[in-house]
Amino acid sequence: MHRDEILTRVNTVKDDDWRRPGPTPEQRRLDVYAGLATVALALVSLTLARSTGTFLLGPPPSVPEQVFWSVAVTLPMIWRRRFPAATTLVVSVAFVAAQARSAPETQLSQWALFAAIYSLGAWGPDRRLARRLRIGVIVTMFVWLGVAYALSLDDIPPDAFADAVGPVPPVLAAIVGGVLVNGLFFGFAYFFGETAWLAARRQHEVQERAEELRRSQAEVREHAVVGERVRIARELHDVVAHHVSVMGVQASAARRVLDKDPTKARTALGAIEETARTAVDELRRMLGVLRARDDEADRADQPGPAAIDRVTAVVDRAREAGLRATLGVYGDRVPLPESVSQSAYRVVQEAVTNTIKHAAGATALDVRVRYLAHEVEVDVTDDGRATRPANADGLGLVGMRERVATHGGSLEVGPRAGGGWRVRARFPLPVAAGRPA
CATH class of the missing domain: 3.30.565.10 (Histidine kinase-like ATPase, C-terminal domain)
Structure with missing residues (x-):
């Protein structure tokens, strides 16, 4: 195969036909360190939330349960690249359960959910499963958001929107704002994960073509030697x-x-x-x-x-x-x-x-x-x-x-x-x- 033929060849491999190689030992070690650091930061965030009395979801559960939910949502980050599908499922379930139990720690938990969806898009070996699971998780989160809004309507104080002056009804404005923020949140998680996977695939194709080019050059050199x-x-x-x-x-x-x-x-x-x-x-x-x-x-x-x-x-x-x-x-x-x-x-x-x-x-x-x-x-x-x-x-x-x-x-x-x-x-x-x- 000549060099020009290799460089101009059209790649016909479908997305579902390529499997991204798993993480290297070095990447696995980095995931362990990053996961443990996330757990530690989640506990710090929990301490700050309790110290300021910021209980946005309602009266919190007991302290041990608060610690449990903070760890349950963030600890799976240790395995985010080795087992991206399982990590996404565990983090999603723990996140919804923690919110249902009114766990006060939400900052690091949200970023753990973002990282899980991103990792599934970037490292999921089965692309069809990765897409379906991510879409399923995102739909579930919006369903849960709707349920949370519905359950909280009766608890809104009469004077909660006393200072509202905009043209949109206050409750509708709050719902639309929440949907937009969550839409951007989950949309970016999906988009960045897909982009990372495509970048890895392109790099793999470049490496394959470079290897083919090296083999072709070696054959040309060998033929030149034989011809000489x-x-x-x-x-x-x-x-x-x-x-x-x-x-x-x-x-x-x-x-x-x-x-x-x-x-x-x-x-x-x-x-x-x-x-x-x-x-x-x-x-x-x-x-x-x-x-x-x-x-x-x-x-x-x-x-x-x-x-x-x-x-x-x-x-x-x-x-x-x-x-x-x-x-x-x-x-x-x-x-x-x-x-x-x-x-x-x-x-x-x-x-x-x-x-x-x-x-x-x-x-x-x-x-x-x-x-x-x-x-x-x-x-x-x-x-x-x-x-x-x-x-x-x-x-x-x-x-x-x-x-x-x-x-x-x-x-x-x-x-x-x-x-x-x-x-x-x-x-x-x-x-x-x-x-x-």
């Missing part, structure tokens, strides 16, 4: 195999005529020396390209823009190896792209090397380069017989096939009908290089 190894292997095979094969033939000829004809032996040894020097030069040039940066390698990609013209040297070495080698160039020459020129040259070099190494009884070699209307073709034939079947997995044939396939060309390798062996490759020419037929 293949390139090195192909170049080494093309350079070394050809020249070593020629040197082997020349050395064998020198050994046979060393005593009978020293002049021919010296000629063969001179050819070996020249071939070795050429091989070293090509190896040095190839290693220099491999060490260069990519842009330098592209400019110095050996054997060069005129590589096809060096086919003459390959044919000359075939003659030195004892073959009657001929070279024919047909059609009007056109400048070839560097990569096409190099690939055509390497195909000819490999075909000639195979003739020298494997064609038993070969005496003639014919190399032809044809400049066609929209293609350049190289054709190498000999009159020998193969000493072994063509190996489709051999480095030479694989290298030729890869070079031709890189340019979208075609390759034919096999015996000829009249005897001998043929290697023919065709490379399409760019529009700028091609000519009308």
Whole structure:
């Protein structure tokens, strides 16, 4: 997968299909500390309420019961992220029961209820259950609010709204104000919880895409390494195999005529020396390209823009190896792209090397380069017989096939009908290089 494909891929995962991972051990410890701190603050708030006599819900129960309800509403905060649904249920039930019993502590209890609803929205693993439970709790709270208003109407003193001067009836104004405040309270608890969950999901998606991108980059690097190894292997095979094969033939000829004809032996040894020097030069040039940066390698990609013209040297070495080698160039020459020129040259070099190494009884070699209307073709034939079947997995044939396939060309390798062996490759020419037929 390419980097652009990863970055532009549309995420189709539904909300209900993703589960937020549970809290980390560090987050659990923080919840314990925060929960205990909330309990302590609730007890402080209870003490202050009793000290000021602020009993808004009516006559309070006994002191132990007041402490019990303060702890019952706030202590579940210890488990708000581990068990958000259970925490919300316990806090909601304890909150309603504490209000029904006229427990004076309301400040911390309200914030504990807010935190419970928020935590269920932010951490609830089952989104459907989390939504239904939160909506159920909020509806229950409004029902309880209505019941509390209904029960308190008879207890309102006649002079409670003696100073009211607004256009709205006092009781209606009090009810509407309470509904608005509670609506904002529960609405923000629901909204912030949902937002926290969505933020966690987006972060998870970003991390997944980053991981996919890292894997993709690792695959690209691995493919690049493999491609470079293949390139090195192909170049080494093309350079070394050809020249070593020629040197082997020349050395064998020198050994046979060393005593009978020293002049021919010296000629063969001179050819070996020249071939070795050429091989070293090509190896040095190839290693220099491999060490260069990519842009330098592209400019110095050996054997060069005129590589096809060096086919003459390959044919000359075939003659030195004892073959009657001929070279024919047909059609009007056109400048070839560097990569096409190099690939055509390497195909000819490999075909000639195979003739020298494997064609038993070969005496003639014919190399032809044809400049066609929209293609350049190289054709190498000999009159020998193969000493072994063509190996489709051999480095030479694989290298030729890869070079031709890189340019979208075609390759034919096999015996000829009249005897001998043929290697023919065709490379399409760019529009700028091609000519009308």
